[in-house]
Amino acid sequence: xxGAPARAEAYWPLAAALGGLALAATFGxxxxxxxxxxxxxxxxxxxHGRPSLPALVLVQLRLPRAALGCAVxxxxxxxxxxxxxxxxxxxxxxGVVGVSGGAAxxxxxxxxxxxxxxxxxxxxxxxxxxxxxxALALYVLAGLGAGTMTLILAGVTINSFAGAxxxxxxxxxPNPYAAYEIMFWLMGSLADRSLPQLWLAxxxxxxxxxxxxxxxxxxxxxxxxxxxxMSLGFxxxxxxxxxxxxxxxxxxxxxxxxxxxxxVGLVVPHLLRPLVGHRPGRLLLVSGLGGAIAxxxxxxxxxxxxxxxxxxxxxxxxxIGAPFLVLLIDRLRREA
Amino acid sequence: MTTRTPSGxxxxxLGLLALIAALAGAGAAxxxxxxxxxxxxxSINMCMDELVLRLADRDAIASVTWLSQDPLNANMADAARxxxxxxxxxxxxxxxxxxxxxxxxxxxxxxxxxxxEVGAPVVEFSVPETLDGVRRQIxxxxxxxxxxxxxxxxxxxxxxxxxxxxxxxxxxxxxxxILRPNGFTVGPGSLVDEILRRAGMTNxxxxxxxxxxxxxxxxxxxxxDADALILDSEGFAAPSLAGEALSHPIxxxxxxxxxxxxxxxxxxxxxGPALVDAVERLVEATAxxxxxxxxx
Numbered sequence: 001x002x003g004a005p006a007r008a009e010a011y012w013p014l015a016a017a018l019g020g021l022a023l024a025a026t027f028g029x030x031x032x033x034x035x036x037x038x039x040x041x042x043x044x045x046x047x048h049g050r051p052s053l054p055a056l057v058l059v060q061l062r063l064p065r066a067a068l069g070c071a072v073x074x075x076x077x078x079x080x081x082x083x084x085x086x087x088x089x090x091x092x093x094x095g096v097v098g099v100s101g102g103a104a105x106x107x108x109x110x111x112x113x114x115x116x117x118x119x120x121x122x123x124x125x126x127x128x129x130x131x132x133x134x135a136l137a138l139y140v141l142a143g144l145g146a147g148t149m150t151l152i153l154a155g156v157t158i159n160s161f162a163g164a165x166x167x168x169x170x171x172x173x174p175n176p177y178a179a180y181e182i183m184f185w186l187m188g189s190l191a192d193r194s195l196p197q198l199w200l201a202x203x204x205x206x207x208x209x210x211x212x213x214x215x216x217x218x219x220x221x222x223x224x225x226x227x228x229x230m231s232l233g234f235x236x237x238x239x240x241x242x243x244x245x246x247x248x249x250x251x252x253x254x255x256x257x258x259x260x261x262x263x264v265g266l267v268v269p270h271l272l273r274p275l276v277g278h279r280p281g282r283l284l285l286v287s288g289l290g291g292a293i294a295x296x297x298x299x300x301x302x303x304x305x306x307x308x309x310x311x312x313x314x315x316x317x318x319x320i321g322a323p324f325l326v327l328l329i330d331r332l333r334r335e336a
Numbered sequence: 337m338t339t340r341t342p343s344g345x346x347x348x349x350l351g352l353l354a355l356i357a358a359l360a361g362a363g364a365a366x367x368x369x370x371x372x373x374x375x376x377x378x379s380i381n382m383c384m385d386e387l388v389l390r391l392a393d394r395d396a397i398a399s400v401t402w403l404s405q406d407p408l409n410a411n412m413a414d415a416a417r418x419x420x421x422x423x424x425x426x427x428x429x430x431x432x433x434x435x436x437x438x439x440x441x442x443x444x445x446x447x448x449x450x451x452x453e454v455g456a457p458v459v460e461f462s463v464p465e466t467l468d469g470v471r472r473q474i475x476x477x478x479x480x481x482x483x484x485x486x487x488x489x490x491x492x493x494x495x496x497x498x499x500x501x502x503x504x505x506x507x508x509x510x511x512x513x514i515l516r517p518n519g520f521t522v523g524p525g526s527l528v529d530e531i532l533r534r535a536g537m538t539n540x541x542x543x544x545x546x547x548x549x550x551x552x553x554x555x556x557x558x559x560x561d562a563d564a565l566i567l568d569s570e571g572f573a574a575p576s577l578a579g580e581a582l583s584h585p586i587x588x589x590x591x592x593x594x595x596x597x598x599x600x601x602x603x604x605x606x607x608g609p610a611l612v613d614a615v616e617r618l619v620e621a622t623a624x625x626x627x628x629x630x631x632x
Contacts, residue, residue: 033553033555034553034555034556035553035555035556035559037555037559051589051592051593053558053559053561053593054559056558056586056589056590057555057558057559057586060558060584060585060586060589061554061555061558061586062555111575111577112574112575112576114574114575116575117575173574173576174574175574175575175576175578175579177517177518177576177577177578177579178574178576180578181576181577181578184577191553192519192553192554192581192584194584194585194586195585196585308550308551309551
């Protein structure tokens with residue numbers, strides 16, 4: 001490590017600090033809600049096996065919300081960083097390029113057709129299938145190392161098409177409430193999520209994280225160019241496959257239970273990239289942790305804001321993320 | 337600011353209306369039978385459907401809404417089966433050449449306006465806000481249908497059944513909260529409040545700072561420490577996120593602490609005769625005296 005830049009040496013302290021913050025935000029999410037809850041007393045009740053109302057609320061409502069916020073944020077941040085590394089494009093993000101939209105479509109089809117009622121794992125698997133289809137469509141439409149223009153065009157196409165099909169699927173449902181639920185699927189929310197949903201989504205997300213994080217060395221090598229990476233012994237075909245599968249699992253599992261939440265995977269990697277010496281491999285873990293922090297903070301915000309019914313998470317992330325995107329566009333234009 | 341001058345658009349609109357009227361034959365005076373009863377009744381409101389199906393002769397009903405044929409959604413689905421259905425559209429309604437057209441307050445305003453403009457025999461009804469209002473509306477609808485005796489009989493039956501409900505006067509009212517799809521609850525001052533009162537309950541939503549019909553976060557609902565949780569259930573066969581709120585694990589967990597009563601939404605969607613069924617069900621479900629001892 002002697003020749004490495006000083007910034008890169010600060011990697012583990014940075015990761016540890018972000019991990020600590022993510023943990024704190026998760027705990028903060030447990031503390032925040034619509035009613036004052038004596039969390040310590042509730043924890044005491046849980047420890048003594050007393051099924052008190054505060055204990056019930058903490059375990060059945062606050063815990064799944066906080067844990068899902070952390071896991072889904074991690075998925076989005078990590079996937080954003082991985083896609084930006086793979087496509088070598090700063091605008092690659094599951095939300096922008098339509099992978100989240102595809103996941104929402106897959107989940108919607110499975111949920112409203114009643115398939116999710118038949119076997120529960122169908123819901124996250126539907127999300128993964130949708131995400132996978134969208135990622136493949138992106139691959140076909142834009143190709144690797146595509147210019148920003150091509151990537152954005154392909155992303156817009158996939159995103160709007162998936163959104164339209166989602167609306168269509170909701171309209172076709174015989175349940176009259178379904179048509180009003182498009183906001184959840186396109187904007188995302190953690191409101192009233194449950195423990196079973198956490199257990200459904202988490203295993204798929206974990207596998208996805210494993211695949212994505214294992215690609216770190218290859219992503220670093222890829223910055224030197226495809227030929228150099230291959231000469232260093234990395235199988236690029238396998239790398240692409242791993243990253244696409246990992247992204248689909250992480251995002252598909254997440255979106256299936258919380259809806260599509262935009263901007264996290266776009267903004268977080270950008271903020272953290274300079275801190276890891278612009279190395280895409282090192283960006284992965286810290287982006288995931290940053291994503292978890294960002295989503296948890298946004299979810300705490302929607303509960304503290306005096307707006308009811310509460311805002312969808314995508315609204316908050318877009319309010320913060322869109323100006324950021326404007327700055328990014330501005331910088332790209334000046335560089336061009 | 338603007339003076340009304342006949343514009344091309346207005347002329348076009350008049351022309352269209354005339355065309356619709358001509359197509360529907362609404363210009364021709366509707367022929368009631370000798371007794372003055374309407375013979376081609378069309379209802380374009382689900383709650384009106386129910387009263388028409390209960391009060392009018394079946395062969396006098398020309399059409400009811402499609403909603404009324406779904407047994408999960410409507411109380412008179414058996415009676416509605418086989419009748420021609422409409423989707424509340426003006427054109428559809430007119431195609432039956434109605435001599436009586438019943439609309440509700442939630443019927444599309446533009447539809448009602450259009451129907452009136454072409455001279456269709458539209459009668460509009462509001463939503464009653466009390467059980468007295470329900471009985472009054474039954475009599476009013478019956479009068480329009482030319483069946484006043486049936487209206488009297490139905491109103492009398494409601495009175496009889498309500499009078500039969502006996503509550504233990506020594507028992508304090510159960511503290512109840514309602515959970516509808518999407519986490520909505522029913523606030524104070526509504527007809528549902530009166531239903532709860534008749535069933536020996538008080539609506540806890542009155543203690544909350546929420547409007548007449550508001551969403552309640554599940555954690556707030558859980559911590560209310562209510563005696564009874566009334567679930568608006570059995571609404572629809574197809575899944576929705578709205579319905580998922582009712583099957584959240586915390587509702588099942590709460591069921592071990594308080595009385596959970598599932599009340600099919602069809603019984604209280606309309607301010608109609610089925611509200612009595614709702615009261616009876618609530619009384620029956622909470623009668624066993626199974627209110628848990630309050631922990632203090």
